[in-house]
Amino acid sequence: MNTPKLRAAIVGSTGYGGVELIRLLASHPYVDVTSVISSSSAGSPIAEGFPHLTEIRADKLDDVDPALVSEKADVVFLATPHGVSMKLAPQYLEAGLKVIDLSGDFRLKNIEEYRQWYKHEPASQADVDRAVYGMCEIFGDEVEGQSFISNPGCFVTSAVLALYPAVKAGWIDxxxxxxDAKTGVSGAGRGLNLSSHFSEINENFKAYKINKHQHTPEIEQSLARAAGRPVAVTFTTHLVPMTRGIMSTIYASQQERRSAADFVELYRQFYEGRKFVRIRPNGQWPATKEVWGSNYCDIGFNVDERTGRVTVISVIDNLVKGAAGQAIQNLNLVMGWDETLGLQFTPVYP
Structure with missing residues:
Protein backbone atom coordinates (compact mmCIF):
# COMPACT_ATOMS: atom_id res chain seq x y z
CA MET A 1 0.00 0.00 0.00
CA ASN A 2 1.45 3.37 -1.03
CA THR A 3 1.88 6.01 1.67
CA PRO A 4 0.15 9.33 0.73
CA LYS A 5 2.63 12.01 -0.26
CA LEU A 6 3.15 15.13 1.80
CA ARG A 7 1.43 18.08 0.09
CA ALA A 8 3.63 21.17 -0.30
CA ALA A 9 2.73 24.79 -1.05
CA ILE A 10 5.28 27.37 -2.18
CA VAL A 11 4.68 31.06 -1.47
CA GLY A 12 6.77 33.32 -3.67
CA SER A 13 6.85 30.71 -6.40
CA THR A 14 7.64 33.21 -9.16
CA GLY A 15 11.03 34.15 -7.68
CA TYR A 16 14.26 32.26 -8.27
CA GLY A 17 14.12 30.50 -4.89
CA GLY A 18 10.51 29.44 -5.41
CA VAL A 19 11.15 28.15 -8.92
CA GLU A 20 14.15 26.20 -7.64
CA LEU A 21 11.94 24.61 -4.96
CA ILE A 22 9.51 23.50 -7.68
CA ARG A 23 12.36 21.99 -9.71
CA LEU A 24 13.88 20.10 -6.79
CA LEU A 25 10.62 18.88 -5.26
CA ALA A 26 9.61 17.37 -8.61
CA SER A 27 12.18 14.66 -7.86
CA HIS A 28 11.21 14.10 -4.21
CA PRO A 29 9.69 10.65 -3.68
CA TYR A 30 7.50 11.67 -0.71
CA VAL A 31 6.35 15.18 -1.66
CA ASP A 32 3.87 16.63 -4.17
CA VAL A 33 3.74 20.35 -4.93
CA THR A 34 -0.02 20.96 -4.75
CA SER A 35 -0.10 24.76 -4.54
CA VAL A 36 2.12 27.45 -6.05
CA ILE A 37 1.33 30.88 -4.67
CA SER A 38 1.94 34.41 -5.87
CA SER A 39 0.05 37.45 -4.59
CA SER A 40 0.89 39.38 -7.77
CA SER A 41 0.05 36.69 -10.35
CA ALA A 42 -2.76 34.64 -8.76
CA GLY A 43 -4.92 32.85 -11.31
CA SER A 44 -2.29 32.82 -14.05
CA PRO A 45 -0.55 29.63 -15.23
CA ILE A 46 2.97 29.52 -13.81
CA ALA A 47 4.21 28.37 -17.23
CA GLU A 48 3.42 31.85 -18.58
CA GLY A 49 6.43 33.20 -16.74
CA PHE A 50 8.42 29.96 -16.63
CA PRO A 51 7.78 27.88 -19.76
CA HIS A 52 10.03 25.09 -18.45
CA LEU A 53 7.42 24.37 -15.72
CA THR A 54 4.71 22.90 -17.94
CA GLU A 55 4.15 19.57 -16.21
CA ILE A 56 3.79 20.37 -12.52
CA ARG A 57 0.58 19.30 -10.82
CA ALA A 58 -0.15 22.77 -9.40
CA ASP A 59 -0.08 24.70 -12.65
CA LYS A 60 -2.23 27.73 -11.67
CA LEU A 61 -0.92 30.30 -9.22
CA ASP A 62 -2.98 30.53 -6.01
CA ASP A 63 -3.50 33.46 -3.65
CA VAL A 64 -1.88 33.59 -0.20
CA ASP A 65 -5.12 32.87 1.73
CA PRO A 66 -4.12 30.59 4.66
CA ALA A 67 -7.53 28.87 4.72
CA LEU A 68 -7.24 27.98 1.04
CA VAL A 69 -3.63 26.84 1.36
CA SER A 70 -4.40 24.67 4.41
CA GLU A 71 -6.96 22.77 2.31
CA LYS A 72 -4.33 22.00 -0.32
CA ALA A 73 -1.11 21.53 1.65
CA ASP A 74 0.54 20.11 4.76
CA VAL A 75 3.73 22.18 4.59
CA VAL A 76 4.38 25.63 3.17
CA PHE A 77 7.70 27.06 1.99
CA LEU A 78 7.96 30.84 2.26
CA ALA A 79 10.28 32.06 -0.51
CA THR A 80 9.32 35.67 0.09
CA PRO A 81 11.15 38.97 0.57
CA HIS A 82 12.16 40.07 4.05
CA GLY A 83 9.27 41.64 5.91
CA VAL A 84 6.63 39.44 4.25
CA SER A 85 7.24 36.10 5.96
CA MET A 86 6.84 37.59 9.43
CA LYS A 87 3.22 38.39 8.54
CA LEU A 88 2.40 35.11 6.80
CA ALA A 89 4.20 32.49 8.92
CA PRO A 90 2.04 32.88 12.07
CA GLN A 91 -1.13 32.62 9.96
CA TYR A 92 -0.01 29.40 8.28
CA LEU A 93 1.10 27.92 11.60
CA GLU A 94 -2.28 28.78 13.10
CA ALA A 95 -3.91 27.00 10.14
CA GLY A 96 -2.04 23.82 11.09
CA LEU A 97 0.69 23.89 8.44
CA LYS A 98 4.36 23.21 8.90
CA VAL A 99 6.35 26.27 7.80
CA ILE A 100 9.85 26.50 6.33
CA ASP A 101 10.85 30.14 5.85
CA LEU A 102 13.59 31.03 3.37
CA SER A 103 13.62 34.74 4.26
CA GLY A 104 15.68 36.37 7.00
CA ASP A 105 12.71 37.31 9.18
CA PHE A 106 13.22 34.67 11.88
CA ARG A 107 16.94 33.90 11.71
CA LEU A 108 18.25 36.42 14.24
CA LYS A 109 17.26 35.61 17.80
CA ASN A 110 18.04 39.17 18.87
CA ILE A 111 15.25 41.16 17.23
CA GLU A 112 17.10 44.44 17.77
CA GLU A 113 19.84 43.11 15.48
CA TYR A 114 17.19 42.45 12.84
CA ARG A 115 15.98 46.05 13.12
CA GLN A 116 19.55 47.34 12.80
CA TRP A 117 20.76 45.17 9.91
CA TYR A 118 17.60 44.59 7.87
CA LYS A 119 16.17 48.11 8.29
CA HIS A 120 12.71 46.60 8.98
CA GLU A 121 10.60 46.31 12.06
CA PRO A 122 11.17 42.76 13.39
CA ALA A 123 8.73 39.94 13.98
CA SER A 124 7.54 39.46 17.55
CA GLN A 125 10.03 37.93 19.96
CA ALA A 126 7.59 35.07 20.59
CA ASP A 127 7.47 34.16 16.89
CA VAL A 128 11.25 34.45 16.53
CA ASP A 129 11.73 32.20 19.56
CA ARG A 130 9.34 29.65 18.07
CA ALA A 131 11.36 29.31 14.85
CA VAL A 132 14.12 26.69 14.84
CA TYR A 133 17.27 27.69 12.95
CA GLY A 134 17.96 25.03 10.33
CA MET A 135 21.66 24.84 9.54
CA CYS A 136 21.32 21.15 8.73
CA GLU A 137 24.86 19.79 9.18
CA ILE A 138 25.39 21.64 12.46
CA PHE A 139 22.02 22.11 14.16
CA GLY A 140 20.06 19.39 12.36
CA ASP A 141 19.25 17.52 15.57
CA GLU A 142 17.24 20.55 16.72
CA VAL A 143 15.12 20.48 13.54
CA GLU A 144 13.72 16.95 13.81
CA GLY A 145 10.00 16.89 14.52
CA GLN A 146 9.60 20.68 14.56
CA SER A 147 6.90 22.64 12.72
CA PHE A 148 8.58 26.01 12.09
CA ILE A 149 12.04 26.22 10.52
CA SER A 150 14.08 29.29 9.62
CA ASN A 151 16.33 28.46 6.67
CA PRO A 152 19.85 29.97 6.84
CA GLY A 153 21.11 32.64 4.47
CA CYS A 154 23.19 31.71 1.44
CA PHE A 155 26.41 33.49 2.44
CA VAL A 156 25.93 32.24 5.99
CA THR A 157 25.72 28.63 4.86
CA SER A 158 28.97 28.87 2.93
CA ALA A 159 30.84 30.72 5.69
CA VAL A 160 29.57 28.89 8.77
CA LEU A 161 30.05 25.40 7.34
CA ALA A 162 33.62 26.48 6.52
CA LEU A 163 34.36 27.87 9.99
CA TYR A 164 32.29 26.09 12.63
CA PRO A 165 34.50 22.99 13.18
CA ALA A 166 37.69 25.03 13.56
CA VAL A 167 36.06 27.55 15.92
CA LYS A 168 34.43 24.77 17.94
CA ALA A 169 37.76 22.96 18.27
CA GLY A 170 39.55 26.16 19.34
CA TRP A 171 41.97 25.91 16.43
CA ILE A 172 41.49 29.47 15.17
CA ASP A 173 41.06 32.85 16.83
CA ASP A 180 35.82 37.54 1.47
CA ALA A 181 32.70 36.27 -0.36
CA LYS A 182 31.58 36.42 -3.99
CA THR A 183 28.14 35.65 -5.38
CA GLY A 184 26.43 35.26 -8.71
CA VAL A 185 23.71 37.66 -9.81
CA SER A 186 20.78 35.32 -9.04
CA GLY A 187 21.36 36.11 -5.37
CA ALA A 188 19.84 39.53 -6.01
CA GLY A 189 16.52 37.93 -6.99
CA ARG A 190 14.41 38.23 -10.13
CA GLY A 191 13.30 41.80 -9.63
CA LEU A 192 14.77 44.46 -11.87
CA ASN A 193 17.37 46.77 -10.38
CA LEU A 194 20.42 48.62 -11.58
CA SER A 195 22.92 46.43 -9.73
CA SER A 196 21.90 43.33 -11.72
CA HIS A 197 21.47 45.11 -15.08
CA PHE A 198 23.51 43.27 -17.74
CA SER A 199 25.48 46.35 -18.73
CA GLU A 200 26.37 47.03 -15.10
CA ILE A 201 27.46 43.51 -14.10
CA ASN A 202 28.91 42.09 -17.32
CA GLU A 203 32.72 42.20 -17.36
CA ASN A 204 32.58 43.80 -13.93
CA PHE A 205 33.44 42.77 -10.37
CA LYS A 206 32.38 44.92 -7.42
CA ALA A 207 32.05 44.93 -3.66
CA TYR A 208 28.77 45.91 -2.04
CA LYS A 209 27.26 46.42 1.43
CA ILE A 210 30.75 46.70 2.91
CA ASN A 211 30.49 46.09 6.68
CA LYS A 212 26.70 46.40 6.32
CA HIS A 213 25.54 43.08 4.89
CA GLN A 214 22.54 41.66 6.77
CA HIS A 215 24.10 38.19 6.90
CA THR A 216 26.89 39.45 9.19
CA PRO A 217 25.03 39.04 12.50
CA GLU A 218 23.70 35.65 11.40
CA ILE A 219 27.25 34.40 10.80
CA GLU A 220 28.30 35.79 14.17
CA GLN A 221 25.29 34.23 15.91
CA SER A 222 26.25 30.72 14.76
CA LEU A 223 29.97 31.13 15.41
CA ALA A 224 29.21 32.42 18.90
CA ARG A 225 27.57 29.07 19.60
CA ALA A 226 30.78 27.36 18.50
CA ALA A 227 33.06 29.67 20.48
CA GLY A 228 30.90 29.91 23.59
CA ARG A 229 31.20 33.69 23.54
CA PRO A 230 30.35 36.65 21.26
CA VAL A 231 32.21 36.72 17.95
CA ALA A 232 32.75 39.61 15.53
CA VAL A 233 33.90 38.94 11.95
CA THR A 234 34.92 41.08 8.99
CA PHE A 235 32.59 40.14 6.12
CA THR A 236 32.79 41.62 2.62
CA THR A 237 30.56 40.60 -0.27
CA HIS A 238 31.22 40.93 -4.00
CA LEU A 239 29.03 40.56 -7.07
CA VAL A 240 30.57 38.64 -9.98
CA PRO A 241 29.25 38.21 -13.54
CA MET A 242 27.89 34.67 -13.25
CA THR A 243 24.38 33.38 -12.59
CA ARG A 244 24.85 30.90 -9.74
CA GLY A 245 27.40 30.23 -7.06
CA ILE A 246 29.08 31.55 -3.93
CA MET A 247 32.75 31.32 -3.09
CA SER A 248 33.88 32.30 0.41
CA THR A 249 37.61 32.80 0.82
CA ILE A 250 38.21 32.96 4.56
CA TYR A 251 41.31 33.93 6.52
CA ALA A 252 41.97 33.30 10.22
CA SER A 253 44.89 33.17 12.63
CA GLN A 254 45.62 29.83 14.26
CA GLN A 255 45.77 29.41 18.02
CA GLU A 256 48.53 26.81 17.55
CA ARG A 257 50.42 25.90 14.39
CA ARG A 258 48.75 23.07 12.44
CA SER A 259 49.02 21.86 8.87
CA ALA A 260 46.40 21.94 6.13
CA ALA A 261 46.27 18.15 6.42
CA ASP A 262 45.30 18.54 10.08
CA PHE A 263 42.36 20.76 9.07
CA VAL A 264 41.28 18.26 6.43
CA GLU A 265 41.18 15.50 9.03
CA LEU A 266 39.35 17.65 11.62
CA TYR A 267 36.64 18.57 9.13
CA ARG A 268 36.25 15.05 7.77
CA GLN A 269 35.63 13.80 11.28
CA PHE A 270 33.22 16.65 12.11
CA TYR A 271 31.13 16.15 8.97
CA GLU A 272 31.37 12.36 8.87
CA GLY A 273 28.11 10.93 7.53
CA ARG A 274 26.87 14.31 6.25
CA LYS A 275 26.69 13.69 2.52
CA PHE A 276 26.36 17.30 1.40
CA VAL A 277 29.63 18.64 2.86
CA ARG A 278 32.60 17.43 0.86
CA ILE A 279 36.10 18.06 2.19
CA ARG A 280 38.77 18.29 -0.50
CA PRO A 281 42.04 16.37 -0.11
CA ASN A 282 45.05 18.33 1.03
CA GLY A 283 46.33 20.53 -1.81
CA GLN A 284 42.99 20.73 -3.66
CA TRP A 285 40.59 23.67 -3.55
CA PRO A 286 37.03 23.84 -4.88
CA ALA A 287 35.46 26.03 -7.57
CA THR A 288 31.85 27.17 -7.90
CA LYS A 289 31.30 25.21 -11.11
CA GLU A 290 31.97 22.01 -9.19
CA VAL A 291 28.79 22.39 -7.09
CA TRP A 292 26.57 24.05 -9.74
CA GLY A 293 22.95 22.87 -9.53
CA SER A 294 23.62 20.68 -6.47
CA ASN A 295 23.14 20.73 -2.70
CA TYR A 296 26.85 20.29 -1.97
CA CYS A 297 29.19 22.54 -0.02
CA ASP A 298 32.81 21.83 -0.97
CA ILE A 299 35.60 22.99 1.35
CA GLY A 300 39.39 23.13 0.97
CA PHE A 301 42.30 24.44 3.06
CA ASN A 302 45.74 25.99 2.88
CA VAL A 303 48.03 26.99 5.75
CA ASP A 304 50.57 29.76 5.20
CA GLU A 305 53.68 28.56 7.01
CA ARG A 306 55.09 32.09 6.90
CA THR A 307 52.20 33.87 8.66
CA GLY A 308 50.55 30.96 10.46
CA ARG A 309 47.17 31.89 9.01
CA VAL A 310 44.79 29.33 7.56
CA THR A 311 42.86 29.99 4.36
CA VAL A 312 39.54 28.16 3.95
CA ILE A 313 37.80 28.02 0.56
CA SER A 314 34.08 27.17 0.59
CA VAL A 315 31.73 26.98 -2.42
CA ILE A 316 27.99 26.40 -2.79
CA ASP A 317 25.22 26.95 -5.31
CA ASN A 318 23.40 29.90 -3.74
CA LEU A 319 19.98 28.80 -5.05
CA VAL A 320 20.32 25.17 -3.90
CA LYS A 321 22.45 24.67 -0.77
CA GLY A 322 22.06 28.39 -0.10
CA ALA A 323 18.26 28.35 -0.35
CA ALA A 324 15.86 25.78 -1.85
CA GLY A 325 18.03 22.68 -1.41
CA GLN A 326 18.70 23.32 2.26
CA ALA A 327 15.00 24.08 2.79
CA ILE A 328 14.14 20.63 1.41
CA GLN A 329 16.93 19.11 3.51
CA ASN A 330 15.29 20.75 6.53
CA LEU A 331 11.91 19.29 5.52
CA ASN A 332 13.50 15.84 5.37
CA LEU A 333 14.86 16.31 8.90
CA VAL A 334 11.51 17.61 10.17
CA MET A 335 9.77 14.51 8.83
CA GLY A 336 12.41 12.06 10.04
CA TRP A 337 13.35 11.07 6.49
CA ASP A 338 16.81 10.54 5.01
CA GLU A 339 18.10 14.10 4.59
CA THR A 340 19.28 13.40 1.03
CA LEU A 341 15.81 12.63 -0.38
CA GLY A 342 15.07 14.65 -3.50
CA LEU A 343 18.53 16.21 -3.43
CA GLN A 344 20.90 13.65 -4.85
CA PHE A 345 21.86 15.65 -7.92
CA THR A 346 25.34 15.39 -9.38
CA PRO A 347 26.62 18.91 -10.10
CA VAL A 348 26.19 20.17 -13.67
CA TYR A 349 29.58 20.49 -15.35
CA PRO A 350 30.93 22.35 -17.22
Missing part, protein backbone atom coordinates in the same frame (compact mmCIF):
# COMPACT_ATOMS: atom_id res chain seq x y z
CA UNK A 174 37.41 33.83 16.22
CA UNK A 175 38.28 37.53 16.43
CA UNK A 176 40.72 37.23 13.51
CA UNK A 177 38.21 35.93 10.94
CA UNK A 178 37.97 37.72 7.59
CA UNK A 179 35.39 36.44 5.08
Missing amino acids: PDSIII
